[in-house]
Amino acid sequence: MTTFADQRLDDLADFYRDLHRHPELSFQEHRTAQRILAAVDGLGLETHTGLGGTGVAAVLRNGDGPVVLLRADMDALPVQEKTGLDYASVDTATDPDGHTVPVMHACGHDMHVACLVGALRVLHAERAGWSGTVVAVFQPAEELGSGAKAMVEDGLFDKVPVPEIVLGQHVGPLLAGQIAYRPGVALAGADVVTVRLFGRGGHGSRPETTIDPVVLASSVVLKLQTIVSRELSALTPAVVTVGYLRAGTKHNIIPEEAELGLSIRSFSPEIRDHILASVERIVRGEAQAAGCSKDPEVVRHECFDPLQNDPAATERLAAAFRGRFGDDRVFELPEPITGSEDVGAFGAASGAPTVFWFWGGLTQERFDADRGRVPSNHAPDFAPAIEPTLSTGVDALVLAARTWLG
Numbered sequence: 001m002t003t004f005a006d007q008r009l010d011d012l013a014d015f016y017r018d019l020h021r022h023p024e025l026s027f028q029e030h031r032t033a034q035r036i037l038a039a040v041d042g043l044g045l046e047t048h049t050g051l052g053g054t055g056v057a058a059v060l061r062n063g064d065g066p067v068v069l070l071r072a073d074m075d076a077l078p079v080q081e082k083t084g085l086d087y088a089s090v091d092t093a094t095d096p097d098g099h100t101v102p103v104m105h106a107c108g109h110d111m112h113v114a115c116l117v118g119a120l121r122v123l124h125a126e127r128a129g130w131s132g133t134v135v136a137v138f139q140p141a142e143e144l145g146s147g148a149k150a151m152v153e154d155g156l157f158d159k160v161p162v163p164e165i166v167l168g169q170h171v172g173p174l175l176a177g178q179i180a181y182r183p184g185v186a187l188a189g190a191d192v193v194t195v196r197l198f199g200r201g202g203h204g205s206r207p208e209t210t211i212d213p214v215v216l217a218s219s220v221v222l223k224l225q226t227i228v229s230r231e232l233s234a235l236t237p238a239v240v241t242v243g244y245l246r247a248g249t250k251h252n253i254i255p256e257e258a259e260l261g262l263s264i265r266s267f268s269p270e271i272r273d274h275i276l277a278s279v280e281r282i283v284r285g286e287a288q289a290a291g292c293s294k295d296p297e298v299v300r301h302e303c304f305d306p307l308q309n310d311p312a313a314t315e316r317l318a319a320a321f322r323g324r325f326g327d328d329r330v331f332e333l334p335e336p337i338t339g340s341e342d343v344g345a346f347g348a349a350s351g352a353p354t355v356f357w358f359w360g361g362l363t364q365e366r367f368d369a370d371r372g373r374v375p376s377n378h379a380p381d382f383a384p385a386i387e388p389t390l391s392t393g394v395d396a397l398v399l400a401a402r403t404w405l406g
Contacts, residue, residue, distance in 0.1 A: 012118045012394075013386050015039055017087040019110035020383070023076030023103045025093045026141035027150075029054040032074045032113065036138050039117045043124045045136075048159045052150030056138040057160050060123060065132025068401045069163035069352070070119060071343055072112035073142035079104040082380040107377045108171035108361060111384050113138060115169070115393035122398045130405040135160045137346065145190065145304040148345035157350055165313060166347040166354040167400045169393065173376045174360030175367065177388050179321050179396060181357040182333040183314040187307035188239070188265040189272055190340035191300055195220070195260040195283050198294040204252035213258035214247045216290045220260065220283055221245065227278045238275060239265035239338050265338045267306050276300065304340040310353030317355050320403045321396065333358075339377070359396055361389040 015035070024032055033049060033056050040047075046059040054074070078101035081088045093103045105111075120136055137156070141147030174180060197220065199213035221242050228238050240262065247258035262279065266272040280298050287296045321330045337358075347354035361384025362374050375382040 012114055012121075013390060015117065016110060016114035016386060016390060019113055020085075020105050021087045021089055022091055023089050023105045023110065024074070025078065025095060025103055026075040026144045026147065027053045028093060029074040029140050033138065036113060036117060040120055043120060045120070051156055051159070052140055052147060052152075052154045054140040055147065055151045055154075055156075057151075057156060058120065058136040058138075059160050060120060060134040060136070062127050062133065063131040065130070065406065066165070066404050067133045067135060067161040067163045068404050069135045069137060069166045069346060069350070070116055070397055070401060071137040071139055071166065071168040071346060072116035073109045073139045073147065074113055075109060075141050075143050075147070076103050076105045077107060077143060077378060078102065079106040079378065079380050081106070083383045085383060104380065106379060106382050107143070108382070108384055109142065111171045111361065111389060111393060112169070114390060115397055118390070118394035119397035119401065122394060123401060130402055132405040133161050134401055134405070135163055142342055145192075145302040145340065145342045148342040152345060152349040162350050163346070163352045165404050166343065166350065166352050167317075167397070168343045168354075168356045169396060170341070170356070170358050171361040171384050171389060171393065172358045173362055173374050173382070174358065176360045176363050176385055177325075177329055177392050178360040179325060179330045179357055179392070180333050180359070181309070181314055181318050181321070181330075181355075182336065183309050183311040185267055185306050185336050186309045186333070186356060187336060187341050188237075188267055188338045189306040190302070190304040191264040191272065191276065192302040193262040193264060193276070193279060194297075194299045194301060195262065195279075196297040197258045197260070197283070197287060198292055198296065199254070199256060199258070199290070200293070201256035202254050204254055207254060210254045211291055211293075212254050213256065214254070216286060216292070217245050217247060217258035217260060219290075220286045223282045223286060224262070224279065227275055227282070231274070231278060232271065236271060237267060237336070237338065238271055239263070240275060240279070265340065267336060304342050305344060307341045307344045307354070307356060309355055313353045313355050317357070317400055317403055320399055321357075324395070324399050325392075355400070357396070359389070359392055361385060
């Protein structure tokens with residue numbers, strides 16, 4: 001099999017740097033979509049654009065045979081980059097609330113896109129060695145948990161062949177060159193909840209005339225931490241994180257309201273329902289205890305289902321990975337990851353099994369320098385080393401596709 005190193009490495013590395021330098025928020029990936037189309041121009045692909053808003057699907061047909069879907073997500077995050085790279089992002093964008101925010105590829109989706117473009121080039125060059133159809137899906141808005149669903153609802157599988165297998169990968173804080181997988185439940189389900197608390201504003205010098213929503217919000221934050229620690233078994237994995245608390249405009253003004261942003265992770269419908277009900281109970285109970293005259297608002301927004309890797313298909317691909325990369329570079333994760341993914345929506349909509357794996361993006365030098373405490377995805381200083389991350393990611397996608405294409 002041709003390795004990616006034989007397929008215009010410098011060109012694709014430059015493509016990756018360009019994507020990293022110019023990230024775009026969820027459902028705003030217009031430039032990224034155009035850059036993808038330019039990068040695969042000349043491969044004779046059938047392309048579909050604007051799917052789910054900004055999504056791109058590219059079909060590589062090569063005779064009769066299985067249909068394999070390869071997926072990469074495209075969106076970035078509202079994070080101020082602090083990597084110090086000479087291709088670091090300094091871009092800003094307008095978020096859904098109308099705020100101007102910094103933007104960074106802090107989760108590695110730019111690497112995902114570059115690897116899928118590289119895989120298409122390799123598969124196109126190796127057409128004599130396989131037959132079937134490759135559907136490359138460049139998906140928007142994975143960070144919202146709604147991009148895959150948006151593409152499906154926009155008629156993705158009316159426009160491209162329905163796959164027999166859905167394959168995808170994610171770069172992470174593993175040693176570059178390593179590949180990790182897990183059969184069965186691999187990632188958590190996730191829910192995003194916004195809580196608004198309504199107090200009574202006033203002068204900071206006279207708190208007795210107010211109902212202070214900052215104090216109320218603080219109490220809610222602490223009480224929410226007891227859901228996992230006191231309501232669930234110690235053997236039940238779950239996470240309740242308060243990602244932000246917003247309140248007030250000035251040091252001597254007690255505001256009228258406060259807002260909390262929650263991220264909830266769970267692995268079963270029963271635990272998800274329990275946590276959501278507990279959030280509702282705690283928020284309303286604390287507001288009542290504070291004497292609020294207006295009921296709080298608890299709004300559930302984005303949600304991801306737990307990601308289920310098909311066990312048989314996962315073991316089949318893991319064997320192929322071990323045969324190609326070696327036992328020392330491929331390993332099974334000992335437990336599910338509490339992060340979340342919406343790639344499973346493609347498998348659910350098509351009826352195809354899904355296999356999703358992780359590969360490393362950080363060098364041994366980085367691990368040594370940080371004494372093992374390397375930054376994880378979503379951190380302002382997270383950025384994968386271009387090599388060997390890029391070539392490993394391309395080779396993994398090509399091998400995964402060829403495992404089914406033959």
